[in-house]
Amino acid sequence: xxxxxxxxxxxxxxxxxxxxxxxxxxxxxxxxxxxxxxxxxxxxxxxxxxxxxxxxxxxxxxxxxxxxxxxxxxxxxxxxxxxxxxxxxxxxxxxxxxxxxxxxxxxxxxxxxxxxxxxxxxxxxxxxxxxxxxxxxxxxxxxxxxxxxxxxxxxxxxxxxxxxxxxxxxxxxxxxxxxxxxxxxxxxxxxxxxxxxxxxxxxxxxxxxxxxxxxxxxxxxxxxxxxxxxxxxxxxxxxxxxxxxxxxxxxxxxxxxxxxxx
Amino acid sequence: xxxxxxxxxxxxxxxxxxxxxxxxxxxxxxxxxxxxxxxxxxxxxxxxxxxxxxxxxxxxxxxxxxxxxxxxxxxxxxxxxxxxxxxxxxxxxxxxxxxxxxxxxxxxxxxxxxxxxxxxxxxxxxxxxxxxxxxxxxxxxxxxxxxxxxxxxxxxxxxxxxxxxxxxxxxxxxxxxxxxxxxxxxxxxxxxxxxxxxxxxxxxxxxxxxxxxxxxxxxxxxxxxxxxxxxxxxxxxxxxxxxxxxxxxxxxxxxxxxxxxxxxxxxxxxxxxxxxxxxxxxxxxxxxxxxxxxxxxxxxxxxxxxxxxxxxxxxxxxxxxxxxxxxxxxxxxxxxxxxxxxxxxxxxxxxxxxxxxxxxxxxxxxxxxxxxxxxxxxxxxxxxx
Amino acid sequence: xxxxxxxxxxxxxxxxxxxxxxxxxxxxxxxxxxxxxxxxxxxxxxxxxxxxxxxxxxxxxxxxxxxxxxxxxxxxxxxxxxxxxxxxxxxxxxxxxxxxxxxxxxxxxxxxxxxxxxxxxxxxxxxxxxxxxxxxxxxxxxxxxxxxxxxxxxxxxxxxxxxxxxxxxxxxxxxxxxxxxxxxxxxxxxxxxxxxxxxxxxxxxxxxxxxxxxxxxxxxxxxxxxxxxxxxxxxxxxxxxxxxxxxxxxxxxxxxxxxxxxxxxxxxxxxxxxxxxxxxxxxxxxxxxxxxxxxxxxxxxxxxxxxxxxxxxxxxxxxxxxx
Numbered sequence: 011x012x013x014x015x016x017x018x019x020x021x022x023x024x025x026x027x028x029x030x031x032x033x034x035x036x037x038x039x040x041x042x043x044x045x046x047x048x049x050x051x052x053x054x055x056x057x058x059x060x061x062x063x064x065x066x067x068x069x070x071x072x073x074x075x076x077x078x079x080x081x082x083x084x085x086x087x088x089x090x091x092x093x094x095x096x097x098x099x100x101x102x103x104x105x106x107x108x109x110x111x112x113x114x115x116x117x118x119x120x121x122x123x124x125x126x127x128x129x130x131x132x133x134x135x136x137x138x139x140x141x142x143x144x145x146x147x148x149x150x151x152x153x154x155x156x157x158x159x160x161x162x163x164x165x166x167x168x169x170x171x172x173x174x175x176x177x178x179x180x181x182x183x184x185x186x187x188x189x190x191x192x193x194x195x196x197x198x199x200x201x202x203x204x205x206x207x208x209x210x211x212x213x214x215x216x217x218x219x220x221x222x223x224x225x226x227x228x229x230x231x232x233x234x235x236x237x238x239x240x241x242x243x244x245x246x247x248x249x250x251x252x253x254x255x256x257x258x259x260x261x262x263x264x265x266x267x268x269x270x271x272x
Numbered sequence: 273x274x275x276x277x278x279x280x281x282x283x284x285x286x287x288x289x290x291x292x293x294x295x296x297x298x299x300x301x302x303x304x305x306x307x308x309x310x311x312x313x314x315x316x317x318x319x320x321x322x323x324x325x326x327x328x329x330x331x332x333x334x335x336x337x338x339x340x341x342x343x344x345x346x347x348x349x350x351x352x353x354x355x356x357x358x359x360x361x362x363x364x365x366x367x368x369x370x371x372x373x374x375x376x377x378x379x380x381x382x383x384x385x386x387x388x389x390x391x392x393x394x395x396x397x398x399x400x401x402x403x404x405x406x407x408x409x410x411x412x413x414x415x416x417x418x419x420x421x422x423x424x425x426x427x428x429x430x431x432x433x434x435x436x437x438x439x440x441x442x443x444x445x446x447x448x449x450x451x452x453x454x455x456x457x458x459x460x461x462x463x464x465x466x467x468x469x470x471x472x473x474x475x476x477x478x479x480x481x482x483x484x485x486x487x488x489x490x491x492x493x494x495x496x497x498x499x500x501x502x503x504x505x506x507x508x509x510x511x512x513x514x515x516x517x518x519x520x521x522x523x524x525x526x527x528x529x530x531x532x533x534x535x536x537x538x539x540x541x542x543x544x545x546x547x548x549x550x551x552x553x554x555x556x557x558x559x560x561x562x563x564x565x566x567x568x569x570x571x572x573x574x575x576x577x578x579x580x581x582x583x584x585x586x587x588x589x590x591x592x593x594x595x596x597x598x599x600x601x602x603x604x605x606x607x608x609x610x611x612x613x614x615x616x617x618x619x620x621x622x623x624x625x626x627x628x629x630x631x632x633x634x635x636x637x638x639x640x641x642x643x644x645x646x647x648x649x650x651x652x653x654x655x656x657x
Numbered sequence: 658x659x660x661x662x663x664x665x666x667x668x669x670x671x672x673x674x675x676x677x678x679x680x681x682x683x684x685x686x687x688x689x690x691x692x693x694x695x696x697x698x699x700x701x702x703x704x705x706x707x708x709x710x711x712x713x714x715x716x717x718x719x720x721x722x723x724x725x726x727x728x729x730x731x732x733x734x735x736x737x738x739x740x741x742x743x744x745x746x747x748x749x750x751x752x753x754x755x756x757x758x759x760x761x762x763x764x765x766x767x768x769x770x771x772x773x774x775x776x777x778x779x780x781x782x783x784x785x786x787x788x789x790x791x792x793x794x795x796x797x798x799x800x801x802x803x804x805x806x807x808x809x810x811x812x813x814x815x816x817x818x819x820x821x822x823x824x825x826x827x828x829x830x831x832x833x834x835x836x837x838x839x840x841x842x843x844x845x846x847x848x849x850x851x852x853x854x855x856x857x858x859x860x861x862x863x864x865x866x867x868x869x870x871x872x873x874x875x876x877x878x879x880x881x882x883x884x885x886x887x888x889x890x891x892x893x894x895x896x897x898x899x900x901x902x903x904x905x906x907x908x909x910x911x912x913x914x915x916x917x918x919x920x921x922x923x924x925x926x927x928x929x930x931x932x933x934x935x936x937x938x939x940x941x942x943x944x945x946x947x948x949x950x951x952x953x954x955x956x957x958x959x960x961x962x963x964x965x966x967x968x969x970x971x972x973x974x975x976x977x978x979x980x
């Protein structure tokens with residue numbers, strides 16, 4: 011009974027938020043398990059449209075699982091996901107997912123430009139070939155990431171940061187509305203980090219939304235304006251200034267060694 | 273004996289026979305390597321091993337139904353069974369009770385065993401020759417002919433041409449989808465391309481190709497034709513289209529060389545092609561751009577260059593200092609580098625030839641030229657000093 | 658007099674007992690059956706135990722590749738020794754299997770090829786070489802004169818051709834192999850579980866690999882005559898896979914694998930002796946695989962238990978979500 015009441019409260023809060031801001035990704039009661047062990051418990055998440063939202067949490071908190079659950083890449087036990095009021099299957103063209111860089115086969119015989127061009131496949135559908143226009147778009151996307159000189163390189167010959175930029179260029183070529191990124195800044199050089207953050211800020215100006223798993227608490231407030239704190243359950247979510255508190259970090263077992271500068 | 277007599281009576285056409293066999297082998301090889309590229313890229317190479325063994329059970333089962341070894345349903349039945357094998361392996365590894373490799377290793381010996389038992393107990397009139405199952409009967413290809421549009425050509429060649437055409441259409445039409453689903457399956461799913469559909473499409477064609485090739489070249493060469501050329505091309509190319517092209521070239525070369533070697537030594541043709549395929553793959557391992565021999569050569573070259581860089585560093589570091597006369601003196605420089613006279617001079621001369629260093633006869637020392645200074649600055653950046 | 662009489666009674670009863678449960682005493686007591694059965698059972702026991710380590714190391718398909726690859730060694734050994742002597746053929750098999758293993762490891766270290774592509778290529782190249790050599794000696798003026806009918810048996814195996822000397826050979830390989838496994842039990846356990854840790858506590862993992870490869874190779878080489886080059890890998894991995902369904906403890910898994918191996922060998926050999934024309938190797942493998950599938954279904958970790966557990970879990974979960 012008590013839990014039920016809490017749920018109503020939560021729903022009420024979400025509703026209140028809804029009045030002032032537009033929710034673009036709405037997750038309700040999401041529970042996910044891996045090998046029958048629960049990873050995410052009954053989570054409600056609301057991502058505000060046109061925000062730069064970071065997802066943080068300790069190791070094993072289920073951050074990647076949450077993204078995969080939202081995107082329908084991993085089975086869910088319960089819960090619903092709505093993106094722009096529709097299911098993922100209906101809206102997939104407007105979503106770009108940038109996975110952790112270790113999840114693809116880097117020895118695959120393909121060039122950087124080729125990978126970026128794959129972003130256009132989303133709009134092409136089955137059988138249709140990429141046209142000149144698509145190649146132009148892909149080249150522009152590479153250029154935006156400062157990677158135009160590497161277009162013909164085989165992807166295994168790129169550095170970690172360059173690989174990450176190619177993947178972001180692929181998302182640009184896809185011309186999506188929402189970017190989901192799984193730790194895009196892990197193991198990249200300072201320069202790439204700046205390029206990626208500039209890209210996030212730039213796309214916000216163009217009305218786009220990004221949802222990024224982040225691991226560095228020091229840069230959190232500079233890079234993002236909204237925050238979701240996760241540790242199997244949602245600890246807190248909302249505007250950065252209101253959510254990034256010592257109490258919330260402690261509640262997520264992330265407070266150790268890090269102090270919020272007032 | 274009958275075969276040998278047939279061979280003798282058609283001895284006059286022997287050259288023609290050779291060409292027919294070789295053509296069939298080449299067509300089979302190309303049909304296999306087109307699909308083989310995607311099998312290698314998807315880490316499915318050992319599935320061809322499982323397929324080529326377990327379709328024997330498919331052939332036996334289909335034979336029980338059709339009671340006719342020449343029925344086209346035999347081909348279809350065996351192919352469907354091949355797809356079933358892949359499905360069974362997938363199902364077994366999906367239970368997470370066994371790893372994928374274990375699933376492959378448990379399913380195909382079982383199916384192969386069942387086939388051997390069934391043949392030896394219920395179909396003893398169907399002569400099971402181990403050599404034919406494993407190595408096919410390449411020599412028989414020209415003897416088994418059919419007439420298509422008024423042209424008489426070997427049956428195996430006709431079947432393989434059709435299979436080649438189907439595979440070619442499949443790869444050309446779906447190259448974009450095949451590429452994306454083997455490079456980044458998650459992205460493919462998100463982008464609306466079902467990897468499962470593509471996977472079973474690929475496996476169905478692989479199974480059909482294996483069954484059609486099985487009769488002519490046997491279970492073992494099928495594996496080599498699928499995997500070998502694709503593996504070699506994988507090491508050499510940086511785009512998918514080139515990989516497909518290079519694998520076809522490898523396949524043709526392997527077939528031709530294996531065929532003529534086998535003819536020269538009067539040995540098993542399909543066995544020899546399997547050997548040449550393995551040989552070219554091994555040579556590619558040694559000689560490709562990241563190969564071991566190339567690596568040794570590059571290491572040697574790098575070491576040479578590193579020594580020259582070291583020399584430039586030494587000159588750059590000491591040129592403007594008081595001890596330059598000792599450190600860089602014509603006669604004394606070797607002592608500071610701990611190299612012998614001859615090596616020192618050889619290396620310095622090389623740098624002088626390249627225009628990095630000149631002899632300063634006033635101070636009796638070696639000095640960097642303008643170009644050498646630039647190189648010195650670059651080395652400092654490169655090595656991070 | 659009395660003892661003979663007693664013996665007769667006993668053997669009669671025993672025979673009746675066996676007949677009653679559907680076993681043919683005549684076959685069971687025949688000399689050929691006993692020799693063949695002893696051979697396959699000992700082989701399957703050792704192979705099952707050694708193979709368990711291969712399965713746990715995630716290298717189950719390497720056994721398949723090496724099995725195929727040992728075939729050219731048999732033919733080469735025949736060409737050199739000009740006889741079908743079991744010992745020299747076995748040494749040939751070991752040498753060519755080891756060579757294949759070394760090449761596989763070499764390519765794996767020095768190229769970006771995946772292991773499965775390497776295995777497939779080496780397997781077909783080596784076996785192809787075997788077929789090339791075999792066809793070479795078939796029409797050859799020198800080798801053609803030496804009887805070579807037995808060579809084909811090494812592809813599919815023919816347990817019916819097992820002689821006492823082959824059983825001796827199996828014993829000669831089996832006893833040291835089991836001894837090594839027993840003596841280095843602790844080391845193998847750490848090696849299987851965590852190779853990096855094993856190295857950090859001063860265990861020479863190269864030595865462990867060499868030992869493992871040596872044992873595996875000799876088991877494969879002795880098994881070829883019984884089971885054949887194509888199917889020998891099952892003897893190595895199927896008992897291990899079966900045993901892993903029942904226990905997580907290394908020692909139990911080894912024991913269960915040994916039992917599964919020897920039991921399957923007995924049943925398979927018996928079936929192949931009763932029904933003429935059935936090859937022994939395939940029969941044993943069908944029994945083995947049957948046991949494996951049954952285990953996957955009914956064992957505590959199996960499908961049935963998993964399904965029940967999952968249902969209970971989902972029930973509990975939905976309850977806790979509603980509360």
